[in-house]
Amino acid sequence: MDFSRRQLIAGSLALTGTSLARPALAQMPTIKIGVLADFSGLYNDLLGLPGVECAKQAAKEFATTNPGFKTEIIYADHQNKADLGASITRRWFDSEGVDMVIAGPNSSVGLAASFVCKERDKVCLGVAVTSTEFTGKQCTPNAINWTYDGYMFSKAVALETVKAGGKKWFFLSTDNAFGASLTEETSRFVEQAGGKVLGNAKVPISASDFSSFLLAAQASGADVLALSIGGSDLATCLKQGGEFGLTKNMKVAALVTFLNDIHGVGLDTMKGLLFSNSFYWDLNHRTRAFTKRVVARMGGTYPGMTHAGCYGVTLHYLKAVRALGAAAAKTSGAVTVAKMKDLPTDDDAFGPGRIRIDGRAALPAYLLEVKTPAESKAPWDYCKVISTASATEATKPLNEVGCYLVKA
16 A cells, blocks of 8 residues: 655654654653554555554543553654664664554564564564564564464475475575565465475565566476575566466465555465465454454555464553553663563454463464455455464464573
């Protein structure tokens, strides 16, 4: 979806310290949240301004039941550069009074922000971080990964596809932490299920021509083309594969697929794809109620998993701040994250859940299949639920994550 230039300028003004929120009451410190995301590149639709609006919706709902509680939300474009993301995060903490950062998409940026949050004892909440290292070997007591990771994306799709006869796999992977983590996780499940990985081509981010990579996959003799790519790169790859017939004799597994991808590419190209998400707007009465509340804020676009993640993680963070007291929460991010782990999670987007000691939110995941054009009966009616993985099944076992917090 397209947001106006005025809205982007408003975000920039907030970043320079020009507050767009009303002054806080003297007795209640303002909780300041920064959304660090891609607002101009290939992941813009994945989170972008719709995610900011969902975070604002959570703050609004929380304020309704907690009069006098003040929250300010700002945002910045990390441009998919880890060093820029780290620099913005430091500036927010050191000179702009930010207490919590929502990080995503881009795993490298999320990891960089997490390290800064640990240095400054602030809170880092991932809503679009694929790398399992975020809550694995590079976990910190200041970070939580809410919405998904490579383990969740990979497990159901790999097992179901191999079971259906897709034994030989070839990967196209974005050449960054996101692509590497997703391919590693999926390859493991493919091999566990009795399949074989024939090759992996690393694709530059924002590639315009996928023909050479698709030809390599075709020449490998693979049954399955696995795409460890996301954002507009996924749309470009799928369209080119279809146009040139390069994927005609292979089943395509788009490992990271979101509602906005389906909306942008269309059901004709995406139909039949299996993928995992922890949120779908038409899942139940609570998800439909949440969607109804935020659609107007999002300019008519329906929320995808990462947008819902901004809502859920903001709401749970504010509940922890309330439990601790705003002043105490602002003093220590690690203490606030510990409180978030103590409190059970529950919101209209994700339902009940909990946050594990490693920082991974334990939530159910749904294996979805993209509908055919004939099956879709209304706008945004794009998916059907094939199966549900419990929170335990959808998250990597604690004895495998490698997080020092678990060992402690």
